Structures are given as C-alpha cells and as structure tokens.
Amino acid sequence: xxxxxxSPPDLILQEGANSTLRCNFSDSVNNLQWFHQxxxxxxxxxxxxxxxxxxxxxxxxxxxxTERYSLLYISSSQTTDSGVYFCAVLKTSYDxxxxxxxxxxxxxx
Amino acid sequence: xxxxxxxxxxxxxRRGQEARLRCSPMKGHSHVxxxxxxxxxxxxxxxxxxxxxxxxxxxxxxxxxxxxxxKEGPSILRIQQVVRGDSAAYFCAxxxxxxxxxxxxxxxxxxxxxxx
Numbered sequence: 001x002x003x004x005x006x007s008p009p010d011l012i013l014q015e016g017a018n019s020t021l022r023c024n025f026s027d028s029v030n031n032l033q034w035f036h037q038x039x040x041x042x043x044x045x046x047x048x049x050x051x052x053x054x055x056x057x058x059x060x061x062x063x064x065x066t067e068r069y070s071l072l073y074i075s076s077s078q079t080t081d082s083g084v085y086f087c088a089v090l091k092t093s094y095d096x097x098x099x100x101x102x103x104x105x106x107x108x109x
Numbered sequence: 110x111x112x113x114x115x116x117x118x119x120x121x122x123r124r125g126q127e128a129r130l131r132c133s134p135m136k137g138h139s140h141v142x143x144x145x146x147x148x149x150x151x152x153x154x155x156x157x158x159x160x161x162x163x164x165x166x167x168x169x170x171x172x173x174x175x176x177x178x179x180k181e182g183p184s185i186l187r188i189q190q191v192v193r194g195d196s197a198a199y200f201c202a203x204x205x206x207x208x209x210x211x212x213x214x215x216x217x218x219x220x221x222x223x224x225x
Contacts (some may be wrong), residue, residue, distance in 0.1 A: 023121055031212045041198060043152075043216035045204040086151060090212060096212065097142065 002027045002091050004100035012106045013077045021103045023087035031090035033061055034072050037102070038083040046072070046085075057069040077107045111136065113203050113217035114183075119225045128188040128195070130220045134203030141184045143176060144216060158184060189225045192205040198222075 003026040013019055023032070034046040047054050047061040049070065054061055058077075063070040074081055084102040091098075114133040122128050134141050139160050144152040154168040158178040168175065173191075180183040188195055198221050202214040 033213065035149070041221070042218055043215065044201060045215055047208055048213040088152075088214075096157060096167060098154070099144075099152045101151045 002089060002098050003030070004087065004089055004098050006085075006103050006105060007099060008050055008102040009101065010104045012105075012108065015077060015079060015107055015109050017077050017107075018073070018075045019077060019105070020023070021085050021105075022069040023072070023100055024068075025068050025087075025089050027091060028065065028068070029091055031088040031097075032070055033088045033097075034061055034070070035086045035108065036081075036083050037086065038080075043086075050082050074105075077105075079107045081105060113138075113201055113215055115136075115199075115201050115217035115220050116171045117220060118218060119221045119223070121225065123225050124192055125190050128191050128222055128224075130186040130188075130199050130201075130222070132184040132186070132201030132217055134184070134201075135215055138203035138205055138215075140204045140206060141178050142202045142204075143184075143186050144202065146200060146219075148197070151182050154199060155186075188222075189220075193224045196222055196224045 005024045006020045032050050036044045049061045049063045051063050052066040058075045060073045084104050087100045088097050088099045141158045143155040147154045156169050156176045157165040173189045175187045198219045200219045201217045204214045206212040
C-alpha cells in the first residue's frame with residue numbers, strides 16, 4: 001500500500017519562529033489533507049490540498065503532486081500551534097485514508 | 110452547522126464488557142469513517158460506511174469489532190468483550206462524498222476508551 005512519511009518527527013521552536021513540515025508519499029494520490037491535533041487530542045482540519053498552494057492566516061501549504069510531497073509552512077509560531085501535525089492521503093475516491101506518523105511541534109515562549 | 114459529534118467523550122470498561130461508541134456526522138454528510146489512535150501513535154483507518162452500507166472495513170479487527178450506519182440515527186462502533194489493548198482514542202470523521210473537496214474529512218472530538 002501507499003507509504004506516507006513525515007519529517008521532522010519532532011520540532012521545538014521559539015515563539016515567533018518559522019518552520020516547514022514535510023510530507024512524502026510513495027504513490028500518486030487523489031486527496032491530501034493536513035491536520036493539527038492539539039494537546040487536548042482534538043483534530044483540526046487545516047487544508048485540503050491535493051495540488052497547488054493554499055494559505056490561511058499564518059499557515060500555508062503546498063503540494064507538488066508530480067513529485068509526491070507536500071509542505072506545511074507555519075510562520076510567526078505561537079504557543080497555541082503546539083501539537084502534532086498529520087498529513088493524510090487518499091489514493092482514489094474509494095480507497096482508505098492513510099495517515100502519516102505526524103510531526104510533534106512544541107512552541108516555547 | 111454543528112460539526113461531527115461523538116459520544117461518550119470518555120468511556121471506561123472492564124475487560125469482557127461491551128463498548129458502544131456513537132458518531133453523528135455533520136449535517137448533509139452521508140460518508141462516515143472510523144479511526145483508532147493508540148497512545149503515542151498516529152491514526153489508523155478502521156472502517157468506511159455510507160448509509161446502511163459498509164464500503165471498506167479492511168482496517169477493522171476480524172473479531173469483536175463491528176460498525177453500522179443505519180438509515181436513521183448515528184453510526185455505531187461496537188467492541189465486544191473488550192481487552193486492555195482496545196484502550197485508545199477512537200475518532201469518527203464524515204464527508205460529503207467522493208470527488209474533489211467533497212472528500213474533505215471533518216473529525217469529531219473522539220471517544221477515549223479505557224479498559225481496566
């Protein structure tokens with residue numbers, strides 16, 4: 001089946017710093033989403049981005065489908081950005097969603 | 110427009126008991142997905158359902174686990190004769206359907222199951 005890798009596995013940032021999280025996948029996909037799981041366990045949908053670039057406030061994401069990777073950019077990080085960031089891919093509309101292992105982000109004041 | 114709702118949020122069971130987890134999808138969503146997250150791990154797909162149909166249950170353990178999404182009412186994930194290894198967070202997600210943005214999955218708050 002399709003493999004999803006995320007890097008780095010762990011990241012510690014000073015408040016105000018910028019960061020880039022990466023998601024690699026081993027096959028072409030129909031759908032890619034980025035999620036944030038906050039320290040209370042809640043999963044928040046950040047982006048649906050099978051290709052191209054999207055921006056939402058301090059967050060933006062780019063997926064290069066032909067090269068099988070996606071990037072999540074966090075600018076001017078805040079302590080509330082702490083948590084685990086997952087990317088999840090769907091190969092075809094009738095396939096199951098595969099989650100990456102996540103990047104654990106800690107933003108310290 | 111209420112989001113995906115799950116209840117209970119926390120569930121404690123003794124070994125051998127049954128656990129029933131409920132999920133009400135977002136209004137207008139007819140596709141429901143269940144995932145399990147073991148401690149310190151990522152989410153693993155369990156089952157994908159549409160109204161009255163199981164579309165993909167390839168992630169479900171073959172025994173003790175079952176899921177349904179009836180014509181009326183919430184989706185139910187049922188775990189019979191629970192064991193300690195079933196302790197996990199169980200997340201439900203829903204989507205509008207297939208194709209493009211309709212596949213975007215929205216997650217509920219999860220049910221944390223603890224088996225004593």
